[in-house]
Amino acid sequence: GAVVSQHPSRVICKSGTSVKIECRSLDFQATTMFWYRQFPKQSLMLMATSNEGSKATYEQGVEKDKFLINHASLTLSTLTVTSAHPEDSSFYICSASKAGRGEGETQYFGPGTRLLVL
Amino acid sequence: GESVGLHLPTLSVQEGDNSIINCAYSNSASDYFIWYKQESGKGPQFIIDIRSNMDKRQGQRVTVLLNKTVKHLSLQIAATQPGDSAVYFCVVGGYQKVTFGTGTKLQVIP
Numbered sequence: 001g002a003v004v005s006q007h008p009s010r011v012i013c014k015s016g017t018s019v020k021i022e023c024r025s026l027d028f029q030a031t032t033m034f035w036y037r038q039f040p041k042q043s044l045m046l047m048a049t050s051n052e053g054s055k056a057t058y059e060q061g062v063e064k065d066k067f068l069i070n071h072a073s074l075t076l077s078t079l080t081v082t083s084a085h086p087e088d089s090s091f092y093i094c095s096a097s098k099a100g101r102g103e104g105e106t107q108y109f110g111p112g113t114r115l116l117v118l
Numbered sequence: 119g120e121s122v123g124l125h126l127p128t129l130s131v132q133e134g135d136n137s138i139i140n141c142a143y144s145n146s147a148s149d150y151f152i153w154y155k156q157e158s159g160k161g162p163q164f165i166i167d168i169r170s171n172m173d174k175r176q177g178q179r180v181t182v183l184l185n186k187t188v189k190h191l192s193l194q195i196a197a198t199q200p201g202d203s204a205v206y207f208c209v210v211g212g213y214q215k216v217t218f219g220t221g222t223k224l225q226v227i228p
Contacts (some may be wrong), residue, residue: 002164004161006161026202042221043207043218043219043220043221044162044207044218046216046218091159093161093162095161095162103189106164106167107152107164108154108164109154109161109162109163109164109218110161111160111161112160112161114159
């Protein structure tokens with residue numbers, strides 16, 4: 001299998017607070033995890049790519065101090081939205097790819113986390 | 119840079135009919151293609167993939183066709199069911215780096 005979970009599935013927070021979202025690969029080891037953001041009726045936008053034990057690679061325009069990514073193990077990556085503001089409200093989706101070339105291209109996606117900042 | 123687009127943003131299909139969702143890509147060096155299905159409020163779900171050394175691949179009720187000459191990809195769904203209603207994304211990539219297309223919304227009419 002290739003199951004990816006996210007927690008929480010939905011979070012509402014006050015402006016100025018920080019929110020942590022967890023992404024876990026439940027039945028496989030993920031060499032790489034990806035974080036996406038999706039606005040209503042739009043496609044997924046890649047925010048950053050993270051490899052276990054190393055710093056994340058952020059896409060152009062994504063503030064690394066705003067969106068902190070920690071890839072602590074081969075099964076867990078976290079995204080922390082620091083000092084969240086209403087414009088950070090979005091659907092955040094993580095994905096994970098399996099270890100090894102040949103299997104690394106397919107990304108398995110989590111169910112997403114709906115963030116609403118008031 | 120890479121651009122991935124779709125010919126039809128919304129597709130309405132009668133239940134039981136076949137659906138065809140199209141996708142164009144621009145980077146001729148792309149070697150791996152994936153179709154994902156995303157239902158409302160959920161993460162994308164892997165449907166089927168194909169590599170550039172193939173031009174057709176079949177799964178359960180789904181077929182992906184790849185035409186490298188015109189850089190075109192299609193997803194065919196046989197006997198479309200209400201549960202197929204979703205947004206479908208074609209994803210073009212090489213090793214680990216992928217680009218999502220705009221998405222096509224498939225509406226199945228009962």
